[in-house]
Amino acid sequence: MGLFWLVAYCVLVGLAVAQAVLMVLQTWEHRRFARSRFRALRRARPSGKAMVFAPCKGIDDDLEENLRRLFHQDYGDYEITFIVEDVSDPAYERIRRLIADHRHVVCHLVIAGRAKESGQKVHNLRMATRQLRPEIEFLAFIDSDARPRREWLRGLIGRLADRGNRDVGAVTGYRWMVPTRPTPANHLLYGVNCGITALFGPKGFYPIWGGSWAIRRTVFKSIG
Secondary structure: OHHHHHHHHHHHHHHHHHHHHHHHHHHHHHHHHHHHHHHHHHHOOOOOOEEEEEEOOOOOOOHHHHHHHHHHOOOOOEEEEEEEOOOOOHHHHHHHHHHHHOOOOOEEEEEOOOOOOOOHHHHHHHHHHOOOOOOOOEEEEEOOOOOOOOOHHHHHHHHHHOHHHOOOOEEEOOOOOOOOOOOHHHHHHHHHHHHHHOOOOOOOOOOOOOOEEEEEHHHHHHOO
């Protein structure tokens, strides 16, 4: 009986070591892949009118700083549409102040109303995208708790506007959580998120993450 448990223990240890080695290899590949994308991003100079949609509800941590980043994207031809459920939403007045302070970017503020047949966020986005002007070529979406880099929009549109990627209809980013308090729960969530992020690479089928993604307007309309 002792030999059985020893063998079982050795097998489990071997499997754990094999999994760890595979994760290290995948992480290294992800690192190489991410660096190659950043190098390509430095050269990307896409063009085409883009509309950024930012649904908001309540006051996220550092909401104003997160939204302020949207006004300073290094992409030349874009507008921003903010969406709230109602003027009583605490985010409404903060969005209005930001729009007033950043008149160099064309902005819209949509009051979507209460959802009746779907989640509120889905309803908000449907209301905001139901009438797109003809010159809009790309749609980009971002959550209000995300803090995008200056090249965020250019990176998304660059993948869609590249003529060599005509079979790519949509692109996605992914969240990178930062622990705000030194608690086990914060660090556990951060660790789990990093593990998932490292699985992204140059091959495979990945879901679109709603917090940061973009799509060609033609694809958006064709799929209903």
